[in-house]
Amino acid sequence: MFRRAFWFTTGAAAGVWATTKVQRKLRELKPDALAHRAADRAVETGHRLREFALDVRAGMAQREGELNEALGLNAPVDVDPPRIAAQAPRPQLGGAQHPVERPHDWREDH
Template sequence: MFRRTFWFGTGVAAGVWATTKVNRKLKQLTPESLAVTAANKALETGHRLKDAAVGFALDVRDNMVQREAELEEALGIHESPALPEPRRITAIENNSSTVKYIENTTYSYNRNEDH
């Protein structure tokens, strides 16, 4: 009788275990769960790609600075030349309906600003 009770209890435990395992797998295979899993994997992959791209960009920038220093040393250039100020020309009408140009003045080219 003890043997029968043991095997009955073992069967019940195996049944509960198998039912729990099947229910977990079914919940993992629902469309919502699959969508969440796919989204999480896509985000994880995106973060890994972003980190790799940032690392690559930093390596390129470091190597670029190093190569520029090597070229400046080889060419004897120790200081970068100063660039001239940009020339901006603004048209101003005077009383005689002719247009007079004034250099080195600033003009806003933003068409979205209020007039």
């Protein structure tokens, strides 16, 4: 009698365990769960690529500094480009000179 009760309980527990395992796997394989997992991995990959790019930039700046020092090119760099004195004024939109037209509405044709 105890033997039968033991094996019955063991079988019931194994059935509950297997059913739970299968249900979890089915939930993981639903399209929305797969899309969520893919989005998470894409975001994680984006973070890794950003960190890599920052490391590359830091290495480039360090190496550029070493090369400039080795070549004696430590002069300050002018960041602003030179401005052209004779620039033509930009035309202003609107006003009396240039009337503003409404965009064409395709629904008016029918």
